[in-house]
Amino acid sequence: MKEKRIRCMRQLKIELGKALKNRMFLITLGIGTGLALLAALYQISYYNQTQAQESSAVINPMIEANTLYNHWMGGEMQSFGAICFFYVLPLLAAIPYGWSYFVEKRSGYTKYLMIKGGKREYFICKYVAVFCSGGLVILLPLILNFRLVAMFVPAILPEAHYTMYYGVDYGTMWSVLFYKWPLLYDILYMLLDFVFAGLFACMSLSCAVFLKNRIAITIVPYFVIMVLHYSRTFCYYKFFREISPLNFLAAGSVENVTAWWIVLLEGVVFFLVPAILLYIADKREVL
Numbered sequence: 611m612k613e614k615r616i617r618c619m620r621q622l623k624i625e626l627g628k629a630l631k632n633r634m635f636l637i638t639l640g641i642g643t644g645l646a647l648l649a650a651l652y653q654i655s656y657y658n659q660t661q662a663q664e665s666s667a668v669i670n671p672m673i674e675a676n677t678l679y680n681h682w683m684g685g686e687m688q689s690f691g692a693i694c695f696f697y698v699l700p701l702l703a704a705i706p707y708g709w710s711y712f713v714e715k716r717s718g719y720t721k722y723l724m725i726k727g728g729k730r731e732y733f734i735c736k737y738v739a740v741f742c743s744g745g746l747v748i749l750l751p752l753i754l755n756f757r758l759v760a761m762f763v764p765a766i767l768p769e770a771h772y773t774m775y776y777g778v779d780y781g782t783m784w785s786v787l788f789y790k791w792p793l794l795y796d797i798l799y800m801l802l803d804f805v806f807a808g809l810f811a812c813m814s815l816s817c818a819v820f821l822k823n824r825i826a827i828t829i830v831p832y833f834v835i836m837v838l839h840y841s842r843t844f845c846y847y848k849f850f851r852e853i854s855p856l857n858f859l860a861a862g863s864v865e866n867v868t869a870w871w872i873v874l875l876e877g878v879v880f881f882l883v884p885a886i887l888l889y890i891a892d893k894r895e896v897l
Contacts, residue, residue, distance in 0.1 A: 618731045625739035628710065630746070635706035638747050642695065642702055646683055646751035649691030650758040653681040656688075657763050675775040677766040679792045683755040684799055684861040685776070695751070696860055701832045703744035703807035708814025708831075709824050711736055733888050737812055744811025745804040752800050768792055777862030783870045799861040802873070806855055809880040810835070816884035819891040 629635065660676055679685050683692045695702075714720045720732070768776055768789055778788045787795040813831035821827050839854040842865075850866050857864040858873055 618728075618735065621731060622735040622738060625735045626742060629707040629739040629743035632707065635743055635747060638702050638705045639750060642747055642751035643754060645691040645695040646755035647691070647758070649683040649686075649689040649695065650755050652689035652691065653683075653686060653759055654762045657681055672772070674766055674769040675772045676763070677768060677792075678756075678760050678763045679765065679768055679788070679796060680776045680862065681763045682759045682796070684752060684796060684803070687777070687860055687862065687864050692860075696856055698832075699748060699803070699807060699856065699859065700810040700835045701829065703748055703810040704814035704828050704831055706747050706811070707740050707743040708811045709818070709827050710740065711815055712818035712821075712824055712827050715818065733891065736815065737884075737888060740811045740815045741808035745808035748807035749800060749804040752803060756796065756800075765793070777864070779863050779867050782863055782867035783858075783873065796861055799859075803859050806859055806877065806880070809877065809884070812884040813880060816887035816891075819887045 657676055683689075683695060686692055687696070711720070768778075770789055773779060776788070778785050784795050784798060787798070810831055813834070814828055817827045817830050821830065835855060839856050842852075842854055845853065851869045851872055852858040852863070852866040853872055853876075855876065857866075858868040
């Protein structure tokens with residue numbers, strides 16, 4: 611048992627190395643970083659202009675209306691960088707390593723790894739590596755953007771009567787935290803984005819069980835998310851809760867308020883579907 615555990619840890623280390631050091635991970639991370647920088651530059655410039663205008667106000671300069679927590683990329687959906695980042699988030703998550711099982715299976719390298727480490731261990735290590743690559747390629751630009759904006763925009767505690775400037779409405783997920791501990795609120799959203807990005811990447815991984823085209827494996831999960839995104843049109847004036855991950859992964863409400871049970875339900879589904887498909891692959895894989 612100990613030898614098996616050591617072998618599994620060694621294989622996981624190898625998979626993580628391949629996931630985080632390959633060219634596609636670095637390219638995708640560069641794209642995400644570029645969008646994060648664009649968003650930061652826009653918001654820093656916007657903050658400086660706003661401060662110049664409001665400083666002349668004698669009665670109320672509305673200092674609390676402009677804070678780090680509604681100027682970083684997760685808390686604003688005004689800049690091109692932020693809008694584009696969250697719109698292509700599922701695709702960015704899948705590109706770094708979601709295709710790896712397909713490539714290794716086609717080359718025959720999968721059989722070698724399964725013989726050496728075991729089928730189940732191979733799929734577990736592959737799942738973890740793909741999950742981490744997808745999550746990190748999204749999390750790192752978010753952290754970079756937050757830290758960069760924090761250098762120029764003060765972290766003023768939000769006030770409830772300025773809610774229209776924050777997009778965090780009453781009843782939305784973790785809204786109480788936002789007005790008491792906004793830093794914790796944003797950290798939780800970064801972790802949420804990390805988890806969902808990892809799940810999106812694993813959806814791409816599971817597509818390799820049935821699809822035989824690398825491009826299709828990468829983009830099919832994105833189209834599934836887009837179908838869910840645009841299905842909101844059937845809910846207009848009927849259901850006032852956000853169902854699109856492209857919207858509820860942002861820390862501020864884009865259209866509808868975010869309900870925790872919808873986020874949890876979709877997260878469970880996005881986890882179970884790839885897990886079931888990989889379980890099927892594990893059972894049918896012949897060495």
